Amino acid sequence: MLVLGLETSCDETGVALYDSERGLLADALFSQIDLHRAYGGVVPELASRDHVKRMLPLIRQVLDEAGCVPTEIDAIAYTAGPGLVGALLVGASCAQALAFAWGIPALGVHHMEGHLLAPMLEENPPQFPFVALLVSGGHTQLVQVDGIGQYTLLGESLDDAAGEAFDKTAKMMGLNYPGGPEIARLAEKGVVGRYTFPRPMCDRPGLMFSFSGLKTSALNTWQHSVSAGDDSEQARCDIALAFQQAVVETLTIKCKRALKQAGMKRLVIAGGVSANKALRSSLEKMLGDMKGDVFYARPEFCTDNGAMIAYAGCQRLQAGQHESLAISVQARWPMEQLPPL
Numbered sequence: 001m002l003v004l005g006l007e008t009s010c011d012e013t014g015v016a017l018y019d020s021e022r023g024l025l026a027d028a029l030f031s032q033i034d035l036h037r038a039y040g041g042v043v044p045e046l047a048s049r050d051h052v053k054r055m056l057p058l059i060r061q062v063l064d065e066a067g068c069v070p071t072e073i074d075a076i077a078y079t080a081g082p083g084l085v086g087a088l089l090v091g092a093s094c095a096q097a098l099a100f101a102w103g104i105p106a107l108g109v110h111h112m113e114g115h116l117l118a119p120m121l122e123e124n125p126p127q128f129p130f131v132a133l134l135v136s137g138g139h140t141q142l143v144q145v146d147g148i149g150q151y152t153l154l155g156e157s158l159d160d161a162a163g164e165a166f167d168k169t170a171k172m173m174g175l176n177y178p179g180g181p182e183i184a185r186l187a188e189k190g191v192v193g194r195y196t197f198p199r200p201m202c203d204r205p206g207l208m209f210s211f212s213g214l215k216t217s218a219l220n221t222w223q224h225s226v227s228a229g230d231d232s233e234q235a236r237c238d239i240a241l242a243f244q245q246a247v248v249e250t251l252t253i254k255c256k257r258a259l260k261q262a263g264m265k266r267l268v269i270a271g272g273v274s275a276n277k278a279l280r281s282s283l284e285k286m287l288g289d290m291k292g293d294v295f296y297a298r299p300e301f302c303t304d305n306g307a308m309i310a311y312a313g314c315q316r317l318q319a320g321q322h323e324s325l326a327i328s329v330q331a332r333w334p335m336e337q338l339p340p341l
């Protein structure tokens, strides 16, 4: 089955062609980062308008790259939520219009299920069951995954998502959007031990997270440094390192707890923050000590992309799931509401 995947939930237009027999044939991405940078974050209306401009050229591009014609496509998968409503509607209406014109089914995919399954596109994919840490700009969740659509939420953030905390911490130090990669870059030059931030909610049992206090610690430290006359690059690097270490250690502690609670030794990490090298190596060490395994996607498939949507959609379409021509998206959508395969 050849599936065209469309991703438009936020500030990236992603398009891909995935074939159930041949694997990923082509994928293309247009990132709107430059468009939103001047505003320090995503401007929803600008995002929607840009998706409209990029979608059809990107579809033509992947068809060319894969050497395919539209009549070969069996179905279309698009991100139906969660995300920015206007942005989601661009992908949904484009998918439904093409599906109607080409006489093929379309299926709305859950964005976080797309992220969760992205490591399946790699050479050594994880086997079910496993524990997943989903860490993106909008979500921080620990999920027990027994199969596609068999999700049990083990824990999540009470306030900011991990990626959001990276973005806000970067912004308050005057760094560019998105802040995650910027913090990671500066942290490489940070002096270990100059600052130490708290590991929120680690001293009590449970699998919930809270990142807003950590972000405030970083803000206070930066403001103290500036008022003491030090607004240097090195001060930013030292704060970036302390912040990243606190997030990474907190996520590692909670992942270890979740694996113990679920009685598992397989961990999947997905979403934009799973591209973070310090997080990957900390989790690799923890799983190495446990004689377990950690799985993640290549960096470009950790952040938003069309390939994960084409893959997730293909699994559900092959199992016979499809939907009517109605164009409907969901800004909020708990993943546990998805049907099992």
Ligand code: KG4
Pocket (backbone or CB within 6 Å): 010, 115, 135, 136, 137, 138, 139, 162, 163, 164, 166, 167, 178, 179, 180, 181, 184, 271, 272, 273, 274, 275, 276, 277, 302, 303, 304
């Ligand atoms: O999955 P994603 O592309 O979009 C959402 O679904 O939200 O995640 C974007 C988030 C942003 O907050 C970004 O700062 C963060 O992922 N991110 C990173 C890194 N690369 C992206 N955070 C930490 N380290 C990175 N290397």
Ligand code: ZN
Pocket (backbone or CB within 6 Å): 111, 115, 136, 137, 271, 272, 303, 304
């Ligand atoms: Zn995402």
